[in-house]
Amino acid sequence: MLIIIGIVVVIASVVGGYAIPGGHLAVLFQPFEFMIIFGAAIGAFVTGNTKTIISGTGKSFGRMMKGPKHARDGYVELLSALYLIFKLARAKGNLALEAHVEKPEESDIFAQFPAVQDDHHAMLFICDYLRLLTMGSDNPHELEALMDMDLESHHEEEHAVATALTSMSDGMPALGIVAAVLGVIHTMGSITEPPEVLGHLIGAALVGTFAGILLSYGFVGPLAAALGNIISADSRFYVCIKAGILAHVAGHPPAIAVEFARKTLSTDIRPSFYELEEAFENMPAPA
Numbered sequence: 001m002l003i004i005i006g007i008v009v010v011i012a013s014v015v016g017g018y019a020i021p022g023g024h025l026a027v028l029f030q031p032f033e034f035m036i037i038f039g040a041a042i043g044a045f046v047t048g049n050t051k052t053i054i055s056g057t058g059k060s061f062g063r064m065m066k067g068p069k070h071a072r073d074g075y076v077e078l079l080s081a082l083y084l085i086f087k088l089a090r091a092k093g094n095l096a097l098e099a100h101v102e103k104p105e106e107s108d109i110f111a112q113f114p115a116v117q118d119d120h121h122a123m124l125f126i127c128d129y130l131r132l133l134t135m136g137s138d139n140p141h142e143l144e145a146l147m148d149m150d151l152e153s154h155h156e157e158e159h160a161v162a163t164a165l166t167s168m169s170d171g172m173p174a175l176g177i178v179a180a181v182l183g184v185i186h187t188m189g190s191i192t193e194p195p196e197v198l199g200h201l202i203g204a205a206l207v208g209t210f211a212g213i214l215l216s217y218g219f220v221g222p223l224a225a226a227l228g229n230i231i232s233a234d235s236r237f238y239v240c241i242k243a244g245i246l247a248h249v250a251g252h253p254p255a256i257a258v259e260f261a262r263k264t265l266s267t268d269i270r271p272s273f274y275e276l277e278e279a280f281e282n283m284p285a286p287a
Contacts, residue, residue: 001065001067002067003064003065003223003226004065006222007219010214010218010219014214014218027200027203027204027207028207028210030204030207030208030211033179033180033183033204033205033207033208033211034211036175036178036179036182036208037172037175037176037178037179037208037211037212037215040175040178041168041171041172041175044168044171044175045057045164045167045168048164048167049164052160053160053161053164056160056161057161057164057165060161060162060227063227063230064223064226064227064230067230068230068233068234069119069234069237070115070119070234070237070269071269072268072269072270072271073115074115074116074237075237075240075265075269075270075271076271076275076276076279077113077114077115077116078113078115078116078122078237078240078241078261079240079244079258079261079262079271079276079279080112080113080276080279080280080283081109081110081112081113081116082241082244082245082248082257082258082261083254083255083258083276083280083283084109084112084283085097085100085109085130086244086248086253086254086257086258087254088100088109089133089248090253090254094130094133094134094138095134097130097133097134098131098134100130101126101127101130101131101134102127102131104117104123104126104127105117110123112283119237121154122237122238122241125150125238125241126241126245128150129143129146129147129241129245130245133245133249138249139249140246140249140250143245143246143249144242144246147242147245147246151235151238151239151242154235154238155231155235158231158234158235159228159231161227162224162225162227162228162231163224165220165223165224165227166221166224166225166228168220168224169215169216169217169220169221169224170216170221171216172212172213172215172216172220173209173212173213173216173217174212175212176208176209176210176211176212176213176215176216177208177209177212178208179205179208179209179211179212180205180206180207180208180209180212181205182205182208183201183202183204183205183206183207183208184202184205186201186205187201187202187205236264236265236266236269239264240261240262240264240265241261243260243261243263243264244257244258244260244261245257246260247259247260247261255280258276259273262276
């Protein structure tokens with residue numbers, strides 16, 4: 001919603017600021033200038049990126065509209081799920097987690113927390129590292145190093161689309177200049193025309209520069225930044241999981257391990273200690 005509001009404000013400000021003093025909007029409609037800018041930008045984007053990034057870019061627009069996957073309630077569910085998992089492991093040993101991580105879709109623990117269970121990648125992350133615990137890998141330093149490599153790889157993969165959009169945004173002002181230069185070349189071929197005709201041609205050429213800069217700084221650049229912010233926000237889910245599991249492996253009681261995880265969250269999504277305490281009290285004992 002915020003992205004739509006921002007785009008509307010940009011369009012209203014630019015168009016209104018031009019039209020209200022008496023500017024003619026029809027002059028700004030230069031389809032061939034736009035064809036040069038959009039066509040060259042898309043061609044360069046396809047040339048410079050992999051098939052995975054290109055397809056991911058199309059999918060990312062829906063993600064931008066929806067915003068981060070998890071809000072405050074989602075983190076309450078995550079921390080509650082971790083608490084039950086750690087409580088079960090504390091009472092019966094890490095091997096008791098095997099049934100839950102091998103078939104998480106049938107787990108009575110994860111079934112209580114749809115915000116966690118419905119996040120496919122987060123479930124893979126949780127189950128992969130809990131599976132290592134059931135296999136006897138309980139060295140917190142080794143697990144942390146492995147988690148860091150996993151998260152770094154995931155971070156690079158996720159940010160590849162945002163980086164590609166940023167590169168596209170950086171190139172659009174230059175492509176606008178290309179369109180403007182081509183417009184000037186076309187104008188020079190009509191140098192013998194009367195002033196009103198030359199004025200129209202020069203104005204059309206300058207629209208290329210205007211469009212390239214506006215598209216870059218008014219639309220594509222902010223969209224790339226928004227996507228990067230959403231990806232960073234979603235990555236907190238994984239950092240939270242990492243902190244909780246490492247605290248559990250280090251031997252901390254379930255409530256303390258969850259507190260380690262809670263402290264990784266920013267204040268706008270971090271549930272309070274008392275919110276979690278109330279949530280824990282209302283949960284059934286792990287089976």
